[in-house]
Amino acid sequence: xxxxxxxxxxxxxxxxxxxxxxxxxxxxxxxxxxxxxxxxxxxxxxxxxxxxxxxxxxxxxxxxxxxxxxxxxxxxxxxxxxxxxxxxxxxxxxxxxxxxxxxxxxxxxxxxxxxxxxxxxxxxxxxxxxxxxxxxxxxxxxxxxxxxxxxxxxxxxxxxxxxxxxxxxxxxxxxxxxxxxxxxxxxxxxxxxxxxxxxxxxxxxxxxxxxxxxxxxxxxxxxxxxxxxxxxxxxxxxxxxxxxxxxxxxxxxxxxxxxxxxxxxxxxxxxxxxxxxxxxxxxxxxxxxxxxxxxxxxxxxxxxxxxxxxxxxxxxxxxxxxxxxxxxxxxxxxxxxxxxxxxxxxxxxxxxxxxxxxxxxxxxxxxxxxxxxxxxxxxxxxxxxxxxxxxxxxxxxxxxxxxxxxxxxxx
Numbered sequence: 001x002x003x004x005x006x007x008x009x010x011x012x013x014x015x016x017x018x019x020x021x022x023x024x025x026x027x028x029x030x031x032x033x034x035x036x037x038x039x040x041x042x043x044x045x046x047x048x049x050x051x052x053x054x055x056x057x058x059x060x061x062x063x064x065x066x067x068x069x070x071x072x073x074x075x076x077x078x079x080x081x082x083x084x085x086x087x088x089x090x091x092x093x094x095x096x097x098x099x100x101x102x103x104x105x106x107x108x109x110x111x112x113x114x115x116x117x118x119x120x121x122x123x124x125x126x127x128x129x130x131x132x133x134x135x136x137x138x139x140x141x142x143x144x145x146x147x148x149x150x151x152x153x154x155x156x157x158x159x160x161x162x163x164x165x166x167x168x169x170x171x172x173x174x175x176x177x178x179x180x181x182x183x184x185x186x187x188x189x190x191x192x193x194x195x196x197x198x199x200x201x202x203x204x205x206x207x208x209x210x211x212x213x214x215x216x217x218x219x220x221x222x223x224x225x226x227x228x229x230x231x232x233x234x235x236x237x238x239x240x241x242x243x244x245x246x247x248x249x250x251x252x253x254x255x256x257x258x259x260x261x262x263x264x265x266x267x268x269x270x271x272x273x274x275x276x277x278x279x280x281x282x283x284x285x286x287x288x289x290x291x292x293x294x295x296x297x298x299x300x301x302x303x304x305x306x307x308x309x310x311x312x313x314x315x316x317x318x319x320x321x322x323x324x325x326x327x328x329x330x331x332x333x334x335x336x337x338x339x340x341x342x343x344x345x346x347x348x349x350x351x352x353x354x355x356x357x358x359x360x361x362x363x364x365x366x367x368x369x370x371x372x373x374x375x376x377x378x379x380x381x382x383x384x385x386x387x388x389x390x391x392x393x394x395x396x397x398x399x400x401x402x403x404x405x406x407x408x409x410x411x
Contacts, residue, residue: 064345081188146268
């Protein structure tokens with residue numbers, strides 16, 4: 001596979017790795033701590049995840065227009081990293097003090113900082129890559145985020161395993177959160193330097209003004225799909241770990257992590273190849289196949305009683321989610337023209353509005369229909385989205401002049 005990744009974006013890859021160290025571990029840890037330390041019910045766990053999404057949505061809403069311009073991006077990405085650093089410190093304090101309220105504040109702050117960092121680098125990658133290779137370029141960034149997650153998760157879970165073995169106190173057990181805070185601070189300094197250099201190279205009179213987003217049938221469908229898809233996916237996130245703890249009779253956090261770590265890391269490491277092959281296919285057909293496969297994979301998870309079967313299925317599901325997100329980002333950046341920051345900001349706001357609603361709806365289904373309720377609803381929405389991609393998005397893309405005139409990818 002011949003890579004077409006823009007070399008000028010290479011300096012941003014290391015900061016992406018550093019800022020991603022704690023992503024997987026934190027999302028894994030929060031519901032476990034809330035369930036075991038705070039005895040939080042389904043509704044309270046949903047609130048934790050919703051507020052993290054609120055933070056991400058707020059940063060997208062507040063800064064999306066400013067991200068359109070090169071001369072503001074360096075300061076914004078540094079700000080996002082500083083906020084994320086503070087969030088890790090707050091989360092560490094919340095665990096030590098057993099404060100649910102402080103954990104709520106920490107998750108909101110974490111979402112705000114992460115959302116701003118994500119918004120800036122994704123806009124840079126989309127703007128400096130060609131449409132026919134954009135999913136691959138975004139996949140390269142996701143791969144380096146996956147490398148960071150692999151490093152951070154390996155360190156954090158090994159540290160917890162050692163701490164559990166020697167019965168170390170919590171302030172030592174969760175010291176990885178402080179390590180992640182330091183890494184985010186370093187990522188902020190490196191990102192500021194890299195984007196400042198890019199801004200000096202890329203700012204021209206033509207790039208000082210941004211186009212407006214064209215709200216066509218394709219645009220409206222894409223943003224609607226993002227909302228429903230995120231709502232569906234976030235129905236599962238806060239509850240899958242607790243479901244596995246109950247149904248697989250697992251007692252160790254480290255054992256449970258083996259169901260997640262391989263899938264989450266492998267899908268991100270494969271992101272460039274997933275993006276490369278996604279660039280070769282019609283986007284609507286790709287999303288249709290991905291949606292149906294994802295629904296079937298989730299259903300199989302509910303039937304399995306083996307931790308290793310769950311791990312394999314989660315790897316497939318995570319890869320599907322990753323590749324679909326690359327295709328959606330590629331389509332959205334194309335309909336946005338030069339307003340890619342505004343488009344990604346709107347995407348982040350809508351996505352996180354779905355993420356806010358999803359855990360709350362999932363908690364309601366958990367309370368009303370039992371532990372399988374959120375998963376069955378998620379499966380149904382995935383199937384409906386897949387059918388809509390085939391019946392609505394596919395004809396719209398075929399009729400669109402913008403997409404019809406795009407040159408075919410080089411082979």
